[in-house]
Amino acid sequence: MSAVEHRFGPYGGQYVPETLMPALEQLEQAWTAACADAGFQAELRDLLEHYVGRPTALYHAARLSGLAGHPVYLKREDLLHTGAHKINNAVGQALLARRMGKTRVIAETGAGQHGVAAATACALLDLRCVVYMGTEDMRRQRPNVDRMGLLGAEVVGVEAGARTLKEAVSEAIRDWVANVEDTHYIIGSAVGPAPYPAIVRDLQRVIGDEAREQVLAAAGRLPARVIACVGGGSNAIGLFAGFLDDAEVELIGVEAAGEGIASGRHGAPLSVGGPPGVLHGALEAVMQDGEGQIVEAHSISAGLDYPGSGPQHAHLRDSGRARYEAVEDTDALAAFARLSRLEGIIPALEPAHAIAWVLAHPGSELDLVCLSGRGDKDLAEALALLDDTL
Amino acid sequence: MSEANGIERIAEAFESSARESRAALMPYLMGGFPDLARSQEIGAACIEGGADVIELGLPFSDPLADGPVIHAAGTAALRAGATFAGVLEIAAALAPRIPVIVMAYANSLFVRGVGAAAGALAEAGACGLIVPDLPHEEAGELRGACDARGLALVPLVAPTTPAERLAEIGAHARGFLYTVSVTGTTGERERPADALVEVIARARSSTAVPVAVGFGIGSPAAAADAARAGADGVIVGSRLVRAATDAQAQGASEAAVVRALVRELRAALDVAGAATPVVPR
Numbered sequence: 171m172s173a174v175e176h177r178f179g180p181y182g183g184q185y186v187p188e189t190l191m192p193a194l195e196q197l198e199q200a201w202t203a204a205c206a207d208a209g210f211q212a213e214l215r216d217l218l219e220h221y222v223g224r225p226t227a228l229y230h231a232a233r234l235s236g237l238a239g240h241p242v243y244l245k246r247e248d249l250l251h252t253g254a255h256k257i258n259n260a261v262g263q264a265l266l267a268r269r270m271g272k273t274r275v276i277a278e279t280g281a282g283q284h285g286v287a288a289a290t291a292c293a294l295l296d297l298r299c300v301v302y303m304g305t306e307d308m309r310r311q312r313p314n315v316d317r318m319g320l321l322g323a324e325v326v327g328v329e330a331g332a333r334t335l336k337e338a339v340s341e342a343i344r345d346w347v348a349n350v351e352d353t354h355y356i357i358g359s360a361v362g363p364a365p366y367p368a369i370v371r372d373l374q375r376v377i378g379d380e381a382r383e384q385v386l387a388a389a390g391r392l393p394a395r396v397i398a399c400v401g402g403g404s405n406a407i408g409l410f411a412g413f414l415d416d417a418e419v420e421l422i423g424v425e426a427a428g429e430g431i432a433s434g435r436h437g438a439p440l441s442v443g444g445p446p447g448v449l450h451g452a453l454e455a456v457m458q459d460g461e462g463q464i465v466e467a468h469s470i471s472a473g474l475d476y477p478g479s480g481p482q483h484a485h486l487r488d489s490g491r492a493r494y495e496a497v498e499d500t501d502a503l504a505a506f507a508r509l510s511r512l513e514g515i516i517p518a519l520e521p522a523h524a525i526a527w528v529l530a531h532p533g534s535e536l537d538l539v540c541l542s543g544r545g546d547k548d549l550a551e552a553l554a555l556l557d558d559t560l
Numbered sequence: 561m562s563e564a565n566g567i568e569r570i571a572e573a574f575e576s577s578a579r580e581s582r583a584a585l586m587p588y589l590m591g592g593f594p595d596l597a598r599s600q601e602i603g604a605a606c607i608e609g610g611a612d613v614i615e616l617g618l619p620f621s622d623p624l625a626d627g628p629v630i631h632a633a634g635t636a637a638l639r640a641g642a643t644f645a646g647v648l649e650i651a652a653a654l655a656p657r658i659p660v661i662v663m664a665y666a667n668s669l670f671v672r673g674v675g676a677a678a679g680a681l682a683e684a685g686a687c688g689l690i691v692p693d694l695p696h697e698e699a700g701e702l703r704g705a706c707d708a709r710g711l712a713l714v715p716l717v718a719p720t721t722p723a724e725r726l727a728e729i730g731a732h733a734r735g736f737l738y739t740v741s742v743t744g745t746t747g748e749r750e751r752p753a754d755a756l757v758e759v760i761a762r763a764r765s766s767t768a769v770p771v772a773v774g775f776g777i778g779s780p781a782a783a784a785d786a787a788r789a790g791a792d793g794v795i796v797g798s799r800l801v802r803a804a805t806d807a808q809a810q811g812a813s814e815a816a817v818v819r820a821l822v823r824e825l826r827a828a829l830d831v832a833g834a835a836t837p838v839v840p841r
Contacts, residue, residue, distance in 0.1 A: 185666050185693045187625040189718035189743055191725070330631070336622065343624050348744035350720060448667040448693070449622060461643055462671030463621040
């Protein structure tokens with residue numbers, strides 16, 4: 171019996187080349203041991219507090235609340251070191267890599283936030299770091315490419331397919347297949363073969379655990395709705411994890427509708443709800459054609475530009491515990507500009523989708539939104555588009 | 561044609577090459593590359609060049625076990641319109657002449673349901689199936705569907721596979737045990753021949769079916785090394801796909817280039833003989 175979930179309902183599993191199976195087993199054992207090891211937990215807690223910057227603030231966004239017509243609280247993961255929630259997972263997994271005696275770390279990145287977080291954690295723990303990134307994303311997220319270089323990581327451009335996150339993950343997995351003996355793969359979202367979805371959720375659930383305590387202290391009640399953007403879905407699963415047992419709290423994942431669901435150019439496999447498929451080692455909600463070929467996603471935000479999603483999300487959807495809806499590029503862009511003016515907070519384009527959803531769905535008693543990252547990385551891309559549309 | 565099912569035809573192919581005291585030659589081609597018609601010609605060229613078994617790749621958008629050469633050929637095949645049904649037409653055309661084993665990623669089968677996929681493969685005359693992203697833990701349902709139709713679900717083992725796990729996989733192997741010779745994805749590599757001896761001996765001790773070696777065999781010399789190291793079968797993929805890719809780029813006949821290369825591989829195996837001159841059990 172495994173203490174770490176391999177399946178969430180029918181979803182999840184381990185659809186990887188045989189070469190990786192022993193490494194997944196080793197990872198699961200190391201994680202189980204680390205969870206039971208007070209020393210490991212203390213070191214992680216210490217780093218999260220003094221290095222990463224936890225706990226993050228829960229902020230009552232008064233002017234946003236005024237516009238929405240109901241109270242809206244923002245969980246400020248944008249205030250973390252490196253500017254997004256990704257660092258919670260990267261630091262935890264880098265500690266785990268060291269514990270397993272691995273000297274080399276690989277990671278994939280879309281928006282660059284996970285790549286920067288992995289490069290940061292590896293600099294801190296003196297691990298070699300190689301980050302795979304689609305060349306289209308390298309173009310869209312230049313500042314993060316420069317950051318990773320400065321942090322000592324090697325950024326490898328991936329030219330396959332649409333040159334975005336999906337291909338970066340595939341290339342990272344191929345590297346891992348070839349170098350599994352000395353290398354740990356720090357996957358950046360709650361996706362991939364078991365035990366990754368469970369490990370990433372457990373490392374991100376600090377978001378939800380803190381937020382629950384904070385909202386009770388600040389508002390004296392639980393939120394009516396808890397809202398987070400979903401690409402692979404790590405900030406969302408981390409936030410949701412804190413509220414799963416609170417049946418009265420509605421959980422809403424916001425995917426990228428891109429240029430509109432009908433256009434086919436989106437990143438919303440959970441919202442669309444087609445048959446599940448296997449991508450990057452797990453059975454999950456994916457975007458695929460009738461032949462089972464994975465199709466390219468599209469989103470204005472590189473972090474949501476992914477045709478798959480974490481397996482636990484598909485199960486939460488099917489069981490009715492969470493629901494998933496999608497927001498188009500233009501609405502996310504408008505929310506990006508709006509939050510900047512209203513609150514003096516420039517959000518990443520990813521959580522701007524969650525903000526847009528809240529503004530489009532009034533009538534709540536209290537919303538809690540995960541502001542998963544800050545928007546500096548998106549400035550060039552967003553400003554160019556805002557000039558076109560405004 | 562005999563009434564033999566897929567598993568039996570694969571066994572016959574290994575027995576026949578063993579009787580000739582040599583390893584079986586098992587070329588891989590990417591189905592639908594560069595297009596369906598020419599891919600079928602490449603398959604025929606493999607038979608004419610002396611292949612014993614053919615591995616026919618079904619292209620997939622995200623082939624995690626494949627290196628750059630096969631990945632690129634798969635991408636090109638998809639762009640040229642390759643489909644499951646189209647690749648099965650190639651299988652059906654080649655199957656009367658040689659055992660054809662289809663290599664497909666899990667999602668290409670799941671999208672149809674494993675029963676329907678196995679049924680379609682058997683209907684087309686395929687003898688077996690290799691699914692490089694379906695490890696032992698996930699393979700039970702598909703193996704049942706294949707067994708019911710006499711199709712061999714061929715498992716893979718890697719140099720990283722621990723002994724206990726190897727025994728478990730070997731015990732459930734059908735057709736042959738696909739022994740990955742290197743820790744990595746598909747692609748040609750230089751590798752010391754003596755390391756292969758241990759990999760093959762380990763695999764053989766775990767199973768009653770023949771042991772075929774693949775991943776990284778990039779030349780007639782390397783194929784001969786694998787045979788001398790004890791392999792019952794030698795799988796050559798990326799080298800042949802690269803030959804077809806280069807021929808296409810130069811406007812040459814892919815089939816002619818592949819036929820010549822398969823002949824060279826076969827000649828090397830004929831000379832190498834067999835390290836285990838017994839008919840496989």
